[in-house]
Amino acid sequence: MAKAAQPRTRKAPAAARKPAASAVPASNRERPAEPVRYKASKQEMLDFYRQMLLIRRFEERAGQLYGLGLIGGFCHLYIGQEAVAVGLQSALTVGKDSVITGYRDHGHMLAYGIDPKVIMAELTGREAGISRGKGGSMHMFSVEHGFYGGHGIVGAQVSLGTGLAFKHKYAGDGGVCLAYFGDGAANQGQVYESFNMAELWKLPIIFVIENNQYAMGTSVNRASAEDQLYRRGESFRIPGIQVDGMDVLAVRGAAEEALEWVRGGKGPILLELKTYRYRGHSMSDPAKYRSREEVQAVRDKSDPIEHLKRELEAAGVSEDELKQLEKDIRKTVQDAADFAEQAPEPELSELYTDVLVGQY
Ligand SMILES: Cc1ncc(C[n+]2csc(CCOP(=O)(O)OP(=O)(O)O)c2C)c(N)n1
Numbered sequence: 001m002a003k004a005a006q007p008r009t010r011k012a013p014a015a016a017r018k019p020a021a022s023a024v025p026a027s028n029r030e031r032p033a034e035p036v037r038y039k040a041s042k043q044e045m046l047d048f049y050r051q052m053l054l055i056r057r058f059e060e061r062a063g064q065l066y067g068l069g070l071i072g073g074f075c076h077l078y079i080g081q082e083a084v085a086v087g088l089q090s091a092l093t094v095g096k097d098s099v100i101t102g103y104r105d106h107g108h109m110l111a112y113g114i115d116p117k118v119i120m121a122e123l124t125g126r127e128a129g130i131s132r133g134k135g136g137s138m139h140m141f142s143v144e145h146g147f148y149g150g151h152g153i154v155g156a157q158v159s160l161g162t163g164l165a166f167k168h169k170y171a172g173d174g175g176v177c178l179a180y181f182g183d184g185a186a187n188q189g190q191v192y193e194s195f196n197m198a199e200l201w202k203l204p205i206i207f208v209i210e211n212n213q214y215a216m217g218t219s220v221n222r223a224s225a226e227d228q229l230y231r232r233g234e235s236f237r238i239p240g241i242q243v244d245g246m247d248v249l250a251v252r253g254a255a256e257e258a259l260e261w262v263r264g265g266k267g268p269i270l271l272e273l274k275t276y277r278y279r280g281h282s283m284s285d286p287a288k289y290r291s292r293e294e295v296q297a298v299r300d301k302s303d304p305i306e307h308l309k310r311e312l313e314a315a316g317v318s319e320d321e322l323k324q325l326e327k328d329i330r331k332t333v334q335d336a337a338d339f340a341e342q343a344p345e346p347e348l349s350e351l352y353t354d355v356l357v358g359q360y
C-alpha cells in the first residue's frame, strides 16, 4: 500500500499557532470587577473623617494666610476633593508604594500622614518647610514617604509616574504608583504616550483622573470630545472605572479593586473620580465661569465630609465626640499656622544651594 503523502509544509507547533496577545479583541479581555463600597469599621470611618476634616481646615487656613500676604506665588486649594486623596491613599502602603500629583497637592500630602507644620511652613517659604522653603505650594516632596510631588506642568506627573512604576517593576519591590491628574490634563499628549508604555510593559500603575469638572475656567464638556474620562484608556486596552469621588467609602472600594488588578500583574488601570472643587482654580481666580448656585448645590447635596458625618452619627458616634475631633483638628491647624509664621526664612546663601548645574 502506498504511504500517505506527507504534507508539504510542516504544521507549526501548537504554541506558535496561538494568536498573539494583541490578537485578542479589547472587548474580550478580562475586566476588573465592579467595585463595591468599602465596608469600613467605625474606627476607620473616624480616621477618614479626621483626615478629610484636617485637609479642609488646613486649606481654609492656607487661603487666609494667602489673603494676608504670608503665602506668595500660586496656591491651589483642594477643598471639595478631600474624599479622593483620603479614600485612595488609605489603601496604599507608605514607603512601599509611590504617589505623584500635580500642583493641587497639599491634600495628598496630608492624606499620607505628612506633618501639617512642614507643609504649611513650605507654603510660607520657611527654612523648616518640607522643600526647605524653596518649592512652595506646587513643589513639595517626601522621598521618605514615597511622595514624588507636586508638579506645575500639567500632565508631566503622568509620565514621571510611569517612570516610577517602571522602577517598581524593575526593582521587583512590589510597589504600585498612584499617579493623579486632572480632567484638563487628560487632554495632554504625554498622557497617551505614557498609557501606551504602561500597558505594553504591564507596569504597576493606577492612573487617577480627578475630574473636578473644570480646567481653570473651562468645563470638561467644553474641552473634551470624550467626556466620559474613564474610557480614555480603552484604545490602549487599559480598563477604566468611574467612581463617585464625593463618597470616601466608594473611593476606597475602587482603590481595593484597582490595587488587586495591578498587584496581580495585570498592568495599569484607570480610575475616573467624579468630584468638584469649591474654590477657584487658584487663589487669583475670580470664578466667573460658573454660578454661586452651582457651587452651593454641590455643597448642599454631596459634600464628602457631611456625607460621612451622617454615617458616623448613624453608627452611634456622639455629637460630643465629633465636636472634640473638630476642636483637636483646629488646634493642629492653628499650631501649623503659628509655626509657619514664626519659623525663620532660609538664609540668603541658600539661594545657591540645591541648584543643579548641568554641563552639556
Ligand atoms: C503644560 C501646561 N499647560 C498649561 C498650563 C497652565 N495650566 C495650569 S493649571 C491648568 C488647568 C488644568 O486643569 P485640570 O487638569 O483639570 O486640573 P485641576 O486644576 O482642575 O486640578 C492649566 C491649563 C500648565 N501649567 N502646564
Ligand SMILES: [Mg+2]
Pocket: 182, 183, 184, 210, 211, 212, 213, 214, 215, 216
Ligand atoms: Mg480639573
